[in-house]
Amino acid sequence: MKTKELREKSREELLKLLEDKGASLRAFRFDLSFSKTKNIKVGRNLKKEIARILTLLNEEQHARS
Numbered sequence: 001m002k003t004k005e006l007r008e009k010s011r012e013e014l015l016k017l018l019e020d021k022g023a024s025l026r027a028f029r030f031d032l033s034f035s036k037t038k039n040i041k042v043g044r045n046l047k048k049e050i051a052r053i054l055t056l057l058n059e060e061q062h063a064r065s
Contacts, residue, residue, distance in 0.1 A: 001049060006056055018053045021046055 006014065025046045031037040 001052075003052055003056070006052060011057070011060065014053050014057055018050065018057075021050050021053065025050065 001017075006017075009017070025043065028037060028043045028046060032040075032043065
């Protein structure tokens with residue numbers, strides 16, 4: 001998901017999305033340990049999306065203070 005799309009979402013939607021991406025990353029790591037997944041790029045993309053969401057949440061928090 002692009003940063004522009006993420007900026008349009010509310011704080012609650014971002015937190016829900018963060019929770020979903022975290023669960024997906026855990027599932028990916030679990031599957032990776034059992035050699036169920038072949039596409040390693042999925043994990044890298046999930047980590048990048050989580051970082052984008054956390055960055056937006058931190059920017060929003062610092063803008064309020």
